[in-house]
Amino acid sequence: MPSGKPSPSGRSAPSEAYDLAVIGAGPAGLAGAVAADEAGLSVALLDSAAHTGGQYFRHPDPALGATRPQALHHDWPAFARLRDRLADGGVTHLAGHHVWTVTREAENRWTVHALTGADGEADEPVTVRARAVLLATGAYERQLPFPGWTLPGVVGAGGAQAMLKSGLVLPGRRVVVAGSGPLLLAVATSLAAAGADVPAVVEASGYVGYARHPRALATNPHKLLEAATHGTALLRHRVPVHTRSTVTQVHGTDRVEAVTIARVDRHWRPLPGTGRRVACDALAVGHGLVPRIELATTLGCATRRTPDGTTALVLDGFQRTSVPGLWAAGETGGVGGWELARTEGELASLAVAARLGGRPPLTGGTRLRRLRRERARLRVFAEAMAAAHAPGRGWTRWLTDNTEVCRCEEVTAGRVREAVCDLGAHDARTVKLLTRAGMGWCQGRMCGAAVACLATEGTAEGTVPPSAERRPLAVPVPLGALGSLPTDTSVDQPNIESNTERPTAP
Template structure:
């Protein structure tokens, strides 16, 4: 059961994934009063998803890497919760953060229907809000049996279920290898892993690879595991169509040119009953943008938060850790969570960061180098919009097709995602453009925008859907008066 909401804490950590967990327990170790807020019922985030207790899983560690690290973090969390040093608001999603004097007020909702939550205050704020999966639409992507690559892994980790018996894994990014291997080891047949980019480009940065031998070894292990399970690696290719009536029956895989345009005549069908597809992850920045934190364009074309070496954002009193600063993996998230907490502790106590911080900064610099390389290698090419047929839905919530958006551009003068949204309703549905925003901006922007459509993220006043009654009862004026 979540602890009762405190009136005030010295530091609030939003998100209980790897970065948030590391930040919370490190800040508590330093003697700070910590509030940990997370939408999930249990800590771990997307990476350390655990099967529901009712499923009776006896070896949840079999579905994870670094499970010992997670159990050590949760043990520290439990000790601090027992003493009251950390107060954990599980099942609370922060929908807005406002300034109240010298404090931040965190407005939350609970449950699937958005019930009223707590509104605690904190002097300092650490954002560890993680990432969401980036989807590039293509004909048939709304057919039952098509799931996100990260979503397929979440189904396996938390529900112990497979999306299908014969699953093609497609998209771009190192996550695909981990997903394909997890599915194969769980009993699925994975006929192909379809990667839109390739892996040879990593060889152009030997110094970065040499500085991150663990990542190189991980890649070798994944490739060996995939070979052992008979998974074919198809690089510079993409799923450009899904076939089926009531659910997935097969996919067309086409070769891509350097701009990610399909090469005519190269399409080949692969029979399957499910497709797990994703083109990497992008930072979840709704709260940060609402606070006015500055962003920059990452090497993968997505918007990432600007932070200094102490992980302070451009807004005083706000730190950020993990994927909010760019997608880099669990080890980087853990290091940044710890580093952010040490910086917060130094700020709160008026001293210098502990010696441990210097080592963390060096590790962070090294891992950020690999993250930048990874983003550049797997960045979507501008030609991916050539996958789209006129009747391909790009906004599933409002059923807006690629043809409709292109007509708004060609005939109605839409020249950016916002104008296209106003003219077509694309992005006005339940997800508020979180799924389709990249595609809409790519179609509405100038030529070549398909590779940089995430660089201008939408700023939303609410970080999640909530009932109007909740909004009416909340006082979100900056002065809190």
């Protein structure tokens, strides 16, 4: 595909570039691309997956012959309408494009670098040029390790849902769902409806924390309805929900055979004598989601710490990052669900259209004001949700010294503690240099939070997650792709140490 190819509608932007490049085709990116296209912009939508929908609206390959894929999803009709609008418009949808970096060449001149293929294995790198960029890169699951978590049969909670939605398969016949966050209820409901035996949902935090945020509940009654719907479904399938509890150990030889569930205190420290063994052949576990912001932090975007200890982008009232010309929407600004992501994607695109048209965003009229009100309402609930399910610092008590923390490099909790106590490491980066924890294929996405917490174990900073890594590459890239890049010394790369203040609202 030629760089900067105009959209199929025939509209072209200056210098053969798109007006807007949207990275990520989940709810935020899809809504943003559609809204920008309908506002008259030429749009390129890049995503690593073959289909739109992101992690939330995963759906089976047509070859599987699923007759009712919508039965596995909440709000499928709304997604279907967005997908139809995309098909009817002029957006250039670049599926199977793995974006590994974004560079700023000059004001209103961006280049998006991607690899193509199912796993980015194609030889020819692709570049897409645009006047503005919208980051809608979503999030990934946060995993906190425990003894036995590397056994076959232990999967992420979101991974279990993805297996069901896209592959129509279950991770096991008898599946315990554990961790923390509202995703657990949705996963357990889906698994039970698909025929799995779910002996328990194990929530480390509980739900009373929401009561501390009455405004968030009052302005989002549909969220309570969703929770009641899941609760009713679990009652119908006779699935018990254990709050203030956690899985402290997985038992088995070749795969999962049982788990130990224990009560925890408000700091997530296991209470002695409360452990009990539950037979199962699979465990779906996750402790919330982490915003995927590597592309943004490489460019120097300002970040903030969310109530549940993750790192998200600082955005103004129109979804602008601290780097001019770069917008973000959805989970990049803090995890909040698909409705918030859709709202922010549309809001960002209208702001981009106003900016490229030389107009203040506030001239967007009632539609833009409505989107801002909706975004504010949903964001309040997202912050309350994050606070209610924030991990307690006592979770490291689950770990024995021989528990693997970094699976890629086979680094145990004992080695991390040795680096801290005996070698003087005081942060995750130093631990990484001393033990190789986080240097593997996943680049710390699986172990980063655990390593950071262990590095500060026993201090007031014990809940601090890893700072957002400013890596120049967001995905693995062959050296040949790097060698083929032009050596243009005029390219303007933002200073990654700058832009630390909140963007100024108009």
